[in-house]
Amino acid sequence: MKGDKLYVFLFLTPAFIITGIFLYYPFVENILQSFYKTDGFFNSTFIGLDNYVRLWNDEIAREALFNSLELMLYVTIFQVGIALILAIMVNAITKGTGFYRTTFFFPIVISGAAIGLLFTLIYNYRNGLLNEILVNLGLERVLWLTEQSSLYMVAIPTIWNYVGFYFVILLTAIQKIPDDFYEAAALEGITGVQKMFKLTIPLIVSDLKTCIVLAITGTLKIFELVYIITRGGPGSSSEVLGTYMYQKAFEDTAMGYGATIAVLIVVLGLTLAFITNKLLQKEEVTY
Amino acid sequence: MHTYTKDRLTFWERFQERYFSQSKVGKIFIYVVLTLWSMTTIFPLAWVFLNSFKDSREIITDTFKMPTDPTMQNYVNAFETVNIGKSYMNSFIISGSVVLLVLFIGGLAAFAMARMQFKLRGLLQALLIASLLIPAFATIVPVYRMMIQMDLVNTYLALIIPHTAGNLPFAILVISGYMATIPKELEEASVMDGCGRFKMFTRIFLPISLPSFATVGIFVFLWSYNDLFSSLVLVSHEKVAPIVVLLSNVSSQYGTDYGLMTAAIAMTVIPVLIFYLVVQKTFEKGATSGAVKG
Numbered sequence: 148m149k150g151d152k153l154y155v156f157l158f159l160t161p162a163f164i165i166t167g168i169f170l171y172y173p174f175v176e177n178i179l180q181s182f183y184k185t186d187g188f189f190n191s192t193f194i195g196l197d198n199y200v201r202l203w204n205d206e207i208a209r210e211a212l213f214n215s216l217e218l219m220l221y222v223t224i225f226q227v228g229i230a231l232i233l234a235i236m237v238n239a240i241t242k243g244t245g246f247y248r249t250t251f252f253f254p255i256v257i258s259g260a261a262i263g264l265l266f267t268l269i270y271n272y273r274n275g276l277l278n279e280i281l282v283n284l285g286l287e288r289v290l291w292l293t294e295q296s297s298l299y300m301v302a303i304p305t306i307w308n309y310v311g312f313y314f315v316i317l318l319t320a321i322q323k324i325p326d327d328f329y330e331a332a333a334l335e336g337i338t339g340v341q342k343m344f345k346l347t348i349p350l351i352v353s354d355l356k357t358c359i360v361l362a363i364t365g366t367l368k369i370f371e372l373v374y375i376i377t378r379g380g381p382g383s384s385s386e387v388l389g390t391y392m393y394q395k396a397f398e399d400t401a402m403g404y405g406a407t408i409a410v411l412i413v414v415l416g417l418t419l420a421f422i423t424n425k426l427l428q429k430e431e432v433t434y
Numbered sequence: 435m436h437t438y439t440k441d442r443l444t445f446w447e448r449f450q451e452r453y454f455s456q457s458k459v460g461k462i463f464i465y466v467v468l469t470l471w472s473m474t475t476i477f478p479l480a481w482v483f484l485n486s487f488k489d490s491r492e493i494i495t496d497t498f499k500m501p502t503d504p505t506m507q508n509y510v511n512a513f514e515t516v517n518i519g520k521s522y523m524n525s526f527i528i529s530g531s532v533v534l535l536v537l538f539i540g541g542l543a544a545f546a547m548a549r550m551q552f553k554l555r556g557l558l559q560a561l562l563i564a565s566l567l568i569p570a571f572a573t574i575v576p577v578y579r580m581m582i583q584m585d586l587v588n589t590y591l592a593l594i595i596p597h598t599a600g601n602l603p604f605a606i607l608v609i610s611g612y613m614a615t616i617p618k619e620l621e622e623a624s625v626m627d628g629c630g631r632f633k634m635f636t637r638i639f640l641p642i643s644l645p646s647f648a649t650v651g652i653f654v655f656l657w658s659y660n661d662l663f664s665s666l667v668l669v670s671h672e673k674v675a676p677i678v679v680l681l682s683n684v685s686s687q688y689g690t691d692y693g694l695m696t697a698a699i700a701m702t703v704i705p706v707l708i709f710y711l712v713v714q715k716t717f718e719k720g721a722t723s724g725a726v727k728g
Contacts, residue, residue, distance in 0.1 A: 151550050151551070155546050155552045158545060158550075158631075159542075159543050159546050161539045161543070162543035163558070165539065165598055168599070169573075169577060169580075170599040171561075173572075174572055177572050180576065188582070229471075233468065239464060243465075243468075246472070247472055249711070250472035253475065254475050257706060257707075258662070258702060260660070260677075261678075261702040261703050263681075263682075264685050264695060265699055267685055268482065274497060276481060276497070283498070311475075368569050368570075370663045371663070374662065374682070375662075375681070389571060397666075409569075409571040409575065410572070412569060413567075413571075417567065
């Protein structure tokens with residue numbers, strides 16, 4: 148349209164000024180900061196790659212990295228796995244689907260902080276939900292958050308929190324499969340479980356892939372649940388990159404080092420998303 | 435053909451087929467599993483909700499029983515000792531402003547991206563998609579420094595501005611995707627009627643695209659309302675702290691006051707749950723379309 152230039156400029160400027168100043172600029176500045184030793188304000192010295200050398204030798208950072216990766220493995224397998232099973236099951240029934248959709252999905256809207264607090268109550272030694280169940284059954288109380296178990300104890304609420312999200316994505320994908328596919332399969336004598344492995348799952352492979360990529364990149368953003376349930380402890384047994392970054396940058400005021408950890412999180416996220424995309428590359432199905 | 439495929443079934447598959455998907459037992463099994471999982475989502479919240487009406491001692495002694503003498507004391511405490519009302523206000527002021535700003539600024543930009551031709555369009559589109567990969571961790575250090583320099587830390591703006599910036603790319607992409615599907619004829623007709631670009635936006639594209647605005651609004655609200663990380667850094671002072679920061683403080687400072695903790699959880703969760711049940715359809719549709727297309 149004639150005279151659009153002015154409107155393009157008027158309509159786009161506010162959005163790109165805000166994102167430019169408060170999203171893109173900080174992103175670049177964060178990378179620059181990772182080359183400085185700085186508390187953020189008065190002291191700032193250029194130290195080249197020292198922060199990266201420090202990160203390489205930092206044993207807690209290494210533990211946080213491995214914890215994040217381990218968490219990623221559990222979360223991806225169980226979130227997407229449970230969601231797939233639930234979606235196939237809900238698709239197989241006729242009554243009560245609305246109820247299950249609602250109850251499976253709603254944990255997503257609850258803040259990580261509230262879920263964290265909820266699970267601290269569940270794990271609590273004195274009168275947590277789990278120990279009360281044990282006592283009622285006549286068993287001994289168990290200390291749930293130990294160095295060995297803390298990472299699993301954080302993984303459980305993380306999985307529980309997001310299963311519903313993947314459930315809805317997969318259920319929608321399954322319901323999009325045209326009925327003629329199933330009719331054709333029935334004519335060929337393919338039914339039941341076989342139908343699931345040979346028809347349903349191959350047809351929703353691209354949605355499964357999306358779920359896996361989302362689960363993997365999502366795990367790198369974990370912060371709330373760990374921060375509230377364990378604060379990364381006991382020791383640093385459940386420390387993840389997000390909580391360690393927060394601790395370094397804002398509790399120990401080592402902002403430059405915190406920025407370095409943030410760079411690691413971004414690089415890791417990009418690499419993993421890229422690798423999963425490559426590994427799971429398959430021909431997309433269109434109906 | 436029939437027998438051939440049957441032969442290829444493993445024992446486990448045949449077993450499942452017989453007892454799982456074909457029979458009544460199978461149906462019952464499915465319902466049992468589904469109901470068990472829905473119990474895991476309902477039961478903990480019901481437990482918290484029930485216990486929030488007991489005093490801390492009764493929570494310890496009779497945690498699974500109905501409250502014998504229901505008390506509102508925990509809720510009174512939540513308002514008096516930790517001032518949960520104030521945090522509520524803060525949360526709604528901050529997240530509400532973020533939603534309005536994102537929808538207004540993002541809506542305008544989406545209109546330009548979807549319906550106008552200009553040179554940098556492709557580049558900007560790529561930039562928007564790339565920015566979906568920027569986590570809050572990667573911008574927080576410089577943002578914090580900027581907020582300190584502008585003397586904004588511990589004011590509402592300290593969180594409103596970065597949340598707006600962080601959510602704009604998502605909003606622009608989703609809304610412009612929706613606007614791109616609106617038929618060209620409508621645009622031409624409105625030109626015939628003498629609409630300028632701005633009028634065209636407010637009179638035609640905004641009303642037609644309302645469903646996408648609703649989806650984006652709901653998501654942005656929840657993300658902003660639930661974000662603990664940026665809130666801890668930028669607005670941790672009691673006067674401006676949103677409810678998630680209060681929850682985090684409750685867990686570290688009042689870790690033994692079970693009554694207060696249960697009441698605080700119930701108060702954070704219940705409004706969101708009601709909100710969710712009201713907008714459920716829009717929200718789930720948005721979740722799937724957004725994720726699958728993105």
